[in-house]
Amino acid sequence: MAYDKSTTIGEIFRLSAKVLNENDVFTMGKRKLAKVFLRELLDLNPTANDVELESTYKACSWRKNIPADSESFWNFVEKEYLDLEVEVEPKTKFTELAIRVNEDLIALAENLSYIKKELDSLEQKKMKDGRLTADERYYRNQLEYFEKKNLVSKDEIVDYMTHKIKQHAINAAARRLSVVSIGSSLFWDSPYAFGRRFSWPLGDPYDIRSLNVYSNKFMDLPASDYRDLVKECKSSPEKFKEYATAYINGASSEFPSVREKLADLVQKSHILFDRKQVIETMLRHFDEKDYISFVSMAPLQIEGIFADICREIGVSEKQLDISSLNDKLQHIDERIRRFFFFEYYAFLFPVLRNQVAHGGLVDGEFEDTALHLMLDLLPVCELTVSEDLPVMHALKILKDSAKNNFLKLVGLRNSPIVPAR
Numbered sequence: 105m106a107y108d109k110s111t112t113i114g115e116i117f118r119l120s121a122k123v124l125n126e127n128d129v130f131t132m133g134k135r136k137l138a139k140v141f142l143r144e145l146l147d148l149n150p151t152a153n154d155v156e157l158e159s160t161y162k163a164c165s166w167r168k169n170i171p172a173d174s175e176s177f178w179n180f181v182e183k184e185y186l187d188l189e190v191e192v193e194p195k196t197k198f199t200e201l202a203i204r205v206n207e208d209l210i211a212l213a214e215n216l217s218y219i220k221k222e223l224d225s226l227e228q229k230k231m232k233d234g235r236l237t238a239d240e241r242y243y244r245n246q247l248e249y250f251e252k253k254n255l256v257s258k259d260e261i262v263d264y265m266t267h268k269i270k271q272h273a274i275n276a277a278a279r280r281l282s283v284v285s286i287g288s289s290l291f292w293d294s295p296y297a298f299g300r301r302f303s304w305p306l307g308d309p310y311d312i313r314s315l316n317v318y319s320n321k322f323m324d325l326p327a328s329d330y331r332d333l334v335k336e337c338k339s340s341p342e343k344f345k346e347y348a349t350a351y352i353n354g355a356s357s358e359f360p361s362v363r364e365k366l367a368d369l370v371q372k373s374h375i376l377f378d379r380k381q382v383i384e385t386m387l388r389h390f391d392e393k394d395y396i397s398f399v400s401m402a403p404l405q406i407e408g409i410f411a412d413i414c415r416e417i418g419v420s421e422k423q424l425d426i427s428s429l430n431d432k433l434q435h436i437d438e439r440i441r442r443f444f445f446f447e448y449y450a451f452l453f454p455v456l457r458n459q460v461a462h463g464g465l466v467d468g469e470f471e472d473t474a475l476h477l478m479l480d481l482l483p484v485c486e487l488t489v490s491e492d493l494p495v496m497h498a499l500k501i502l503k504d505s506a507k508n509n510f511l512k513l514v515g516l517r518n519s520p521i522v523p524a525r
Contacts, residue, residue, distance in 0.1 A: 109166045116185065120185055130198060130273070134182045145161075145185075209258070211298075215312070218312070219251045238455075239455050243451075247312065253310060260296045322347070322479070324359045345471070352478055366482065373496075386402060386405060389401070406449075406480060407432075409488065416493050417439045417440070417494070429450075434446075
């Protein structure tokens with residue numbers, strides 16, 4: 105290419121891409137790559153030295169403010185034409201990313217090691233006793249789920265190391281980040297989910313030990329207070345009772361009571377409105393401290409609401425007839441993007457439900473169980489107003505159109521069919 109004032113920006117972009125694609129910046133480094141670029145831009149002999157490259161460019165370039173000294177000049181070429189930072193080599197970024205990947209693989213291996221140890225322990229107990237209890241079977245299912253979750257993440261990391269880390273390092277060293285790179289940097293520069301695990305305020309979602317009976321509760325609290333409160337609840341049942349009661353009762357200046365939230369949700373959700381009488385009866389039992397009645401009703405209502413949500417997203421009655429609670433939850437998890445508490449309701453809630461169903465509670469435990477179930481009920485009811493549900497999605501579009509946002513109505517024709525009620 106003969107560079108002059110007539111050279112177009114498109115020609116420069118194409119040459120820059122060609123040089124980056126045909127040469128390994130990790131092996132060559134930025135400076136050698138900049139010299140390759142200038143030789144091709146100026147159509148000079150491969151043997152042209154640095155002085156000739158610099159002087160030729162300055163003689164024919166139309167650009168102003170070209171640095172006078174050589175070091176600044178080459179930094180200018182790297183930055184303006186190859187989009188690489190002045191002080192950061194891609195191979196330096198590569199090393200940083202590789203170290204982070206190694207740390208993630210170590211954490212992942214520790215998760216898998218703990219899971220294997222727990223599974224081996226359950227297997228030994230089964231061989232000794234001839235069976236596992238229902239709670240132990242749920243725990244085994246939980247272990248197997250987290251094992252699969254971690255193995256999928258391991259495959260994702262291996263794929264990243266094999267096919268994507270070089271380009272990611274180049275993007276990370278680039279002066280002007282692409283949209284994808286910006287998105288990655290917001291998540292601590294990690295392009296795979298396991299590397300972003302600490303952004304989840306409830307704890308590491310890949311560590312089975314992070315899942316506990318509080319994982320779906322107290323969601324209206326500030327993130328800064330949440331972990332300290334859960335830590336206190338774990339250390340003292342009396343603290344849980346104190347905090348849960350205060351949370352359920354609400355604070356007028358900070359957040360409404362759970363009863364107020366549920367009443368509002370019943371008015372907004374056609375799913376809950378069909379259960380209005382039962383929900384109000386159940387809440388009246390709670391208010392009157394008739395915890396035995398509340399505890400007897402709440403698990404059935406929670407599971408029934410999950411079944412109603414399944415119908416809403418297109419699961420047939422035939423499928424529901426043969427679906428366990430876990431099957432229903434998997435249907436929901438596959439179709440609703442904001443179902444954050446799948447793991448709690450799949451593995452921990454059934455243990456509590458079975459205790460109630462099989463008479464496993466004794467006097468003195470009913471109030472504590474009622475507090476747990478009241479806090480379990482709220483997220484399930486909130487799920488019934490998710491915009492991922494066809495009816496709620498359609499209502500949102502109609503509300504937007506009422507505000508003269510008519511373009512969204514076009515998408516309504518292609519939205520999922522609203523089920524007949």
